[in-house]
Amino acid sequence: MPDNEQRCAICGRDAHATSIGDRDLVQCARCGNFEIVRSAKAAFDPFRSDADHAELLPYLSAYTRQASERHQNVVLDTRNWKHFALAHKETSLSRKATKVLELIAARSKPGSPVRFDPKIDPPLVDAASPSELAFLLEHLGELGYLRQNEGWVYTLKAKGWEKLEAATTKGGIPGKCFVAMSFHNSLKGAYENGIYLAVKEDCNMEPVRIDRVHHNEKICDKIIAEIRTCQFLVADCTPQRAGVYFEAGFAMGLGRQVIWTCRDDDFKNVHFDTRQYNHIVWQSPEDLRAKLTDRIRATIPRGD
Ligand SMILES: [Zn+2]
Numbered sequence: 001m002p003d004n005e006q007r008c009a010i011c012g013r014d015a016h017a018t019s020i021g022d023r024d025l026v027q028c029a030r031c032g033n034f035e036i037v038r039s040a041k042a043a044f045d046p047f048r049s050d051a052d053h054a055e056l057l058p059y060l061s062a063y064t065r066q067a068s069e070r071h072q073n074v075v076l077d078t079r080n081w082k083h084f085a086l087a088h089k090e091t092s093l094s095r096k097a098t099k100v101l102e103l104i105a106a107r108s109k110p111g112s113p114v115r116f117d118p119k120i121d122p123p124l125v126d127a128a129s130p131s132e133l134a135f136l137l138e139h140l141g142e143l144g145y146l147r148q149n150e151g152w153v154y155t156l157k158a159k160g161w162e163k164l165e166a167a168t169t170k171g172g173i174p175g176k177c178f179v180a181m182s183f184h185n186s187l188k189g190a191y192e193n194g195i196y197l198a199v200k201e202d203c204n205m206e207p208v209r210i211d212r213v214h215h216n217e218k219i220c221d222k223i224i225a226e227i228r229t230c231q232f233l234v235a236d237c238t239p240q241r242a243g244v245y246f247e248a249g250f251a252m253g254l255g256r257q258v259i260w261t262c263r264d265d266d267f268k269n270v271h272f273d274t275r276q277y278n279h280i281v282w283q284s285p286e287d288l289r290a291k292l293t294d295r296i297r298a299t300i301p302r303g304d
Contacts, residue, residue, distance in 0.1 A: 008026055008028035008030070008031055009024070009026060009036050009041050009076075010026075010028070010031045010057055010060050010061050010064065011028060011030050011031055011057065011058075011061055013028060013029070013030055013119075015027060015028035015029075015031075016028075019038075020035070022037060022038055022039070023035045023036060023037055023038060023075065024036050024038055024041075029119075029120045030061055030065065030119065030120040030123060031060075031061040031064045031065050031068075031123065032064050032065040032066075032067065032068025032069065032123075033064075033068045034064040034067070034068060034074040034075075034076060035073070035074065035075045035076070036075070036076045036077075037075065037076065037077045037078070039078070040076060040077045040078040040081070043078045043081065056082065056085040056086070056089065057085070058122070058123065058127075058128040058129065059085040059086070059087075059088040059089045059126070059128065060076075060081055060084060060085040060088075061122075061123040062088040062122075062123040062124075062126045062127075063084040063085060063087065063088050064076070064084075064123075065123040065124060066088075066123070066124065069124070070208075070209060070210060070211060071211045072209065072211060080192070080193070083197055083201065086201055087196065087197060087200035087201035088126050088200070090201075090204050091126040091204070091206075092175075092204065093136075093139075094174075095126075095174075095175055095206060096125050096126050096127060096136055097136050097139055097140055098167075098173055099124070099125040099126065099206075100125050100133075100136050100137065100140060101140065101145060101146075101156070101160055101163065101164055102164065102173075102229075103121075103124055103125060104146065104154065104156045104160070105156060105160075105161070105164055108155075108156065110156070110161055111155070112155070113149050113153050113154065113155045114153070114154055114155070114156070115152055115153045116133065116137070116152040116153075116154065117152070118130035118133060118134070118152060121133060137154060140160070141154075144157065144159050145157060145159055145160035145163055146160050164229075167229055168228045168229050171231060171255075171256075172228075172229055172230045172231035172232070172254075172256060173206075173229050173230070173231060174231055174302070175204070175205040175206050175231060175302075176205070176206045176208060176229060176230045176231050177199045177205050177206060177207050177208065177230060177231065177232055177234060177296075178208050178209075178226055178227050178230035178232075178233045178234070178247070178251065179191065179195055179196075179199075179207050179208065179209040179233075179234050179236075180233060180234070180235045180236070180243070180244045180247035180248055180251075181195070181209070181234075181235070181236035181238075181241075181244060182236070182238065182239060182241045182244065184239070187236070187238060189285045190236065190238070190263070190282075190285050190288055191209065192285070193285035193286065193289065194282070194284075194285035194286070194287075194288035194289045194292065195207065195234055195236065195261075195288065195289070195292060197289050198288070198289045198290075198292040198293040198296065199234070199292070199296065202289070202293040202296075203293060203296045203297060203300075205231075205296070205300075207234075208226050208230065210222055210223050210226060223247065224250070227247060227250055227254070227256075228254065230251065230256060231256065231257075231300065232251075232256055232257040232258070232259065232296075232300050233247065233248060233251040233256055233257070233258045233259070234258075234259045234261060234292065235247065235248035235258055235259070235260050235261070236261045236262065236263075237260065237261070237262040237266070237269075237270050237271075237274075237279070238261075238262050238263040238266045239266050239269070240266065240269050240270070240271065245271060245274065248260070248274075257299065257300060258277070259280065259292065259295055259296070259299070259300075260274065260277045260279040260280070261279060261280040261281075261282060261288060261291075261292065262279050262280075262281055262282070263281075263282055263283070264281045264282065264283050267279065267281050280292060280295060
């Protein structure tokens with residue numbers, strides 16, 4: 001394999017690449033694991049000298065890395081990559097700061113320190129560079145949520161833990177949207193080109209999806225924890241999975257708003273108990289995206 005094949009197609013760092021048919025599977029410490037259609041590689045060549053283009057790549061890293069952390073299988077092609085990058089470009093400062101707090105909480109226990117790696121951690125919080133991550137950490141320090149021990153080592157203070165706890169018990173973290181849906185391949189487009197882009201790109205909020213397949217099909221603690229901290233939930237009923245109803249019911253019990261959606265050919269099968277709710281009935285991912293965007297803008301209050 002030539003040398004350049006061992007560079008990540010997005011960030012240009014050393015990475016592991018394996019050819020599978022017309023795609024490369026890339027494993028990059030910064031951008032996570034993702035697949036890329038080989039003919040699309042030239043479309044976002046990190047060594048291209050095009051300023052607008054280069055500006056988007058850190059946000060594409062944010063998309064692939066966060067999807068990879070959720071064990072979501074991402075395939076980049078010439079059409080979709082820009083949408084995915086733009087979806088992570090307009091994240092507000094307060095949402096990025098919340099993502100930093102959540103990251104520390106996920107990596108530590110109260111009182112224990114966390115070391116950040118400025119080379120690979122920025123994409124986890126939609127930060128474009130190490131200096132932006134440093135800026136967010138400094139901001140959270142000024143607010144009294146964390147303390148810098150030395151260099152990139154930080155400890156979340158009691159006030160920081162309380163801030164996250166308060167979000168859990170009150171209305172959830174503003175803008176955080178849990179997505180409950182089937183992971184069947186036939187619904188991949190409905191998520192990536194429908195729900196994901198509606199929530200992230202059109203409404204500038206934070207979609208969270210946990211792949212139950214990677215958690216032995218059981219409603220795991222991770223799912224419960226993510227639902228507790230969400231502001232609202234999108235439940236796509238297609239094709240009537242029990243887990244989706246469970247997650248939506250749990251969210252409603254917590255007082256969270258649930259937006260119900262269903263593909264039109266399956267709407268007749270929606271469970272009797274929940275059919276009374278006003279469903280978004282959709283035909284294509286694009287249709288779902290447009291209708292869901294309208295519904296979120298009309299019904300979900302903006303927290304920040
Ligand atoms: Zn990379």
